[in-house]
Amino acid sequence: MEDLEGGVDYLADERKKAQFDVNAMKIVWAGSQHKLQLSDRMARLVASDPEFKKDDRVRLDRKELFKNTLRKASHAWKRIIELRLTEEEASQLRFFVDQPAYTDLHWGMFVPAIKGQGTEEQQAKWLPLAYRMQIIGCYAQTELGHGSNVQGLETTATFDPETDEFVIHSPTLTSSKWWPGGLGKISTHAIVYARLITDGKEHGVHGFIVQLRSLDDHLALPGITVGDIGMKFGNAAYNTMDNGVLRFDHVRIPRDQMLMRVLQVTREGNVVKSNIPRQLIYGTMVYVRQTIVYDASRALSKAVCIATRYSAVRRQFGSENGRETQVIDYKTQQNRLFPLLASAYAFRIVGDWLSWLYTDVTKRLQANDFSTLPEAHACTAGLKSLTTSVTADAIEECRKLCGGHGYLCSSGLPELFAVYVPACTYEGDNVVLLLQVARILMKTVSQLGSGKQPVGTMAYMGRAEHLLQSQCSVQKAEDWLNPDIVLEAFEARSVRMAVACAKNLSEFSNPEEGFLELSADLVGASTAHCQLIVVSKFIEKLQEDIPGEGVKEQLQALCGIYALSIMGKHLGDFLSTGCIKPKQASLANDLLRSLFSKVRPNAIALVDAFNYTDHFLGSVLGRYDGNVYPKLYEEAWKDPFNDTAVPDGYHEYVRPLLKRQVRTSRL
Amino acid sequence: MEDLEGGVDYLADERKKAQFDVNAMKIVWAGSQHKLQLSDRMARLVASDPEFKKDDRVRLDRKELFKNTLRKASHAWKRIIELRLTEEEASQLRFFVDQPAYTDLHWGMFVPAIKGQGTEEQQAKWLPLAYRMQIIGCYAQTELGHGSNVQGLETTATFDPETDEFVIHSPTLTSSKWWPGGLGKISTHAIVYARLITDGKEHGVHGFIVQLRSLDDHLALPGITVGDIGMKFGNAAYNTMDNGVLRFDHVRIPRDQMLMRVLQVTREGNVVKSNIPRQLIYGTMVYVRQTIVYDASRALSKAVCIATRYSAVRRQFGSENGRETQVIDYKTQQNRLFPLLASAYAFRIVGDWLSWLYTDVTKRLQANDFSTLPEAHACTAGLKSLTTSVTADAIEECRKLCGGHGYLCSSGLPELFAVYVPACTYEGDNVVLLLQVARILMKTVSQLGSGKQPVGTMAYMGRAEHLLQSQCSVQKAEDWLNPDIVLEAFEARSVRMAVACAKNLSEFSNPEEGFLELSADLVGASTAHCQLIVVSKFIEKLQEDIPGEGVKEQLQALCGIYALSIMGKHLGDFLSTGCIKPKQASLANDLLRSLFSKVRPNAIALVDAFNYTDHFLGSVLGRYDGNVYPKLYEEAWKDPFNDTAVPDGYHEYVRPLLKRQVRTSRL
């Protein structure tokens, strides 16, 4: 987004080089003209409001930081109301405020959980309170001892038929709830996941609405111990959030605070399944994970934007017309950076597609069609894992691409990394998710002979026979520009890895043992499958009509870079399964280099198309105007540590050394 | 190191499983019985001294943190003097204090620079002052605009024959010194690198001793602007260091403060080369980078120790005898963790070997034998790059291996990552270093026909003819246990990649252009070469007599894991160069799995062998006694953020929402 503070654009020459219509690309990135305008408006609203200033964040101590976050959340809420923002606008505004807060969990987990798991009466009672923020909720599932294994949670909810209540209790230390965001200091209510026990019998883990704090004085209610779990990675980062610990000592709640959409407990304590299928819950998971994939493209594009602009500003060695070479012109820099730029676009496209998938699944569920659910579930789980892992690593790579200066908080990258990485862990540990994908892959392979046709993103498996035999036809580098050839190579790799795993599995008499023993290979097969999905969705997108001069050409180049750089990184897969030959790999490498050259003059414009404000980027290195050095210099002097020339501690701990007032008689 | 706070060892069962003599392994790890005893003594000294407590560090604000660091540095100095510690002991003590401080640069860069670049008179004058800390020095090379390209530095040192002085000046904003540790607030002196100018002529970049601050009031001397460059990655991490900014406005220093060992400026302003060869400086670089490799093994082993112990404590899913499975038993966890454990051992062994190499090079230099220098230089540069990149990634992987809890600062891993990652950038950006290695590789290849035999770690290139033809003879998984076969596969891969690059380079009419264009492939060839060095040094170590029951067997298993996991990760290299066949790769994978099973019962003992105190680890998850959950719980409540139940900001920013005192009439 144009932001020329001093009126000078130090990257103007770079922008002039662009060979495509940047505004048209902005629309592609945003999803539509409407979405672009909306996000542009919200981004500017936040950037121009001094209340949302964030460049001092890393210097605040925890309490100040938290107060700062509360202030921003409250101010955002005020603006949302004053400006009568729609839900879409409100969510964009919160996104651009760019500071994790209790409201994320309230809107992102508490409200959806009630919507998804509450009965109509429960929704009618609780949602209006939540919408108006008369109560603030969090999502309390994970415990000190259990995260990934939800069925292992230890908190109990025992029905007491005498009083028509559930007794919520933490029987062990490890059953303490641990991690829920918003819990530590703010939430008045929580959805608590606990083992349902009626009449001495266990009925699995379910959600319960539990009030935690008094609405009068905000103190914990009797029987409840609640607090913050302490400092997390990074300076500001996720420390703006009050991830909490929570223990229950026989806390009683009315029976109607169990979320009863799929399972009900009657007045007598009988457990009755409703006629609503349990799988509905998967719909919510598809939704949440789809937003995570979308967020991956946001975080990744932010890092890439910073590293790309700085790489065009930074000069080191060499010389052209008397000036040193811009580091973006080094092929090693391109080889590290451009695949990440391509991944940002790829993840955005796959994120858009996932939101379509979610709509499709929802429609089908409403029509009682569950046929696509396992595949949709596997696909979102796998893409959540793939995109968050790649993004986390990529942010750190972008930081390294900025050399020493990337290590300063003023580069924005350390905080971006620290705030982003937990996405690899929450909403499903990435390895655990890939193992889930592997189970469905293996099931699909095992059914191949049965006549049951794989659907959705697994459909290519139906052509296994062909793909196990097919030969890659590439003979010259340009052949790799053919999307059909690329797609088939990825499909063949994925099928062959899955089939090889299935074959090895079949040699175990106990399939579960085999699954455990071969799990590392299974994760490899899942990864191949997920990368194929991204490649295929990118290629599908390119079949569409995309307006704007040169826009499609750039996307084609990025698609090629995305696919071929993955091929280079996972070359062992492609070669060992015989999908391609060494000579073809070397041609792919040649083409990749020429695609880098094609993208190079467009690099700055391609990150401009993200349309990010300097406020949102929060990076001196990534400034729109490229005026990096004077601003880095200014930024340093703003640090309160520079208020005094002689630092606190000098007189006690340094001067005595210098003055040999320490007993140093031996030296 | 045994540390059983409550007297209970929750990992006792794990320790009983070990199949080797842990104490003997401790000696292998430490390097000798003497070194083990010494480091053990120093570690306990630090751990038992409350002044060195560090578990509150992440909660201090910058000024408090810095004061805390000054206090520790001063206390360390006092203890060093009181206990009359040797240089070796003092350096170990400082290491276990585990808090970057100005003293690191004083002892690690300032003193060695004077030793290496100063004349005898200069050494006689300055070293005693430095040894007694009557002056404190830093190393001021990098500028705002130039890091990697040292020849591009802009600061000038102009000789003024009238006054017999140099005038040190910062002609541009980008010439501001930027990054030197210890500079921001503490150093009284600096070695400043500047372009030497006499009589209007430039003579390259040289080092000058410049006083920065008054020894009386610690204020900057006239003409000098100095300050701190601001917050860096992580909470405490490297923020204990005052990386600084420095500008000179025509600052005058006496002529004899130019470091004149290799180049002298006479009273008349003539520039005279001394008879001491310039290459001597490379000796210092070999030394500094050797310590970085050694430090990589320390940081990596620390992270691995934490993740391994916690993986044995953490249980999730499955069930054996009614308890859930320890996550260390999952093959995916082993597949991620054990190669890192193996790398820690590998880097330690290669670090030990590098210290021998340094001694060897020094001896040769003294005898005017420069023959091994280019190779030694390339080898240390390459190993610095390889080991620091792997370690940085590995620390983050260890953090992820700990699931959600790894994200808490109390796990120790976030801070370890943040404090470690700049090692990939300082002392040579890792990519720039690999490109330097590539130059020497290409030179070696080009001389192959000439009769000039490659030496040292390049010696295998002399067998290029054989290695280009050789066929891997593996027929069953166990064949991969044969070190000769493994070594030959790595040698063949490295030679073939280097030769392929050389061939591609020869197709360019301008070799520099070719080098730039193919630089990504060249980096690949360098990496292969460096990995080979590590594998070969590990294998060489195993030829030695290693005392202790079962010790050598464990090291053999780790060596196998190290080599085969690299092979798996870079399979594309091995297959595309035809060094191994797909079937052989699959056998390597099978063997790798069985090596994991072999290491599994020994995993805890293998990290115990690092002999780290709980103080040094600084991790609740990595505690020796495995008593993780109660301590995590306690740790949370220690956070001052939990002092009050109702957080600061609640009344202003949350209550009004809950009470609908925000104007919400529309909702």
Ligand SMILES: Cc1cc2nc3c(=O)[nH]c(=O)nc-3n(C[C@H](O)[C@H](O)[C@H](O)COP(=O)(O)OP(=O)(O)OC[C@H]3O[C@@H](n4cnc5c(N)ncnc54)[C@H](O)[C@@H]3O)c2cc1C
């Ligand atoms: C910043 C942050 C915010 C969070 N917010 C919330 C929140 O609001 N509400 C909430 O309820 N929770 C929250 N969580 C918790 C989060 O959901 C869990 O941390 C996550 O589910 C991972 O579980 P875990 O921590 O138990 O990891 P573990 O499962 O203990 O993982 C440890 C290791 O074991 C491995 N592993 C585990 N199971 C298997 C298996 N079957 N096979 C192979 N390997 C395995 C993992 O791959 C990992 O390497 C949050 C966590 C973080 C970090």
Ligand SMILES: Cc1cc2nc3c(=O)[nH]c(=O)nc-3n(C[C@H](O)[C@H](O)[C@H](O)COP(=O)(O)OP(=O)(O)OC[C@H]3O[C@@H](n4cnc5c(N)ncnc54)[C@H](O)[C@@H]3O)c2cc1C
């Ligand atoms: C924590 C920390 C402590 C430090 N302490 C000191 C100190 O005490 N004293 C001191 O003098 N300095 C210090 N430094 C500075 C450090 O030495 C430099 O940051 C380092 O040399 C890297 O240089 P740079 O920052 O200019 O990176 P750049 O060279 O600008 O790197 C930016 C990017 O360009 C790429 N690149 C650069 N040149 C080439 C090329 N020829 N070919 C291909 N790619 C290239 C790099 O790979 C990188 O991706 C410190 C830095 C840090 C982070």
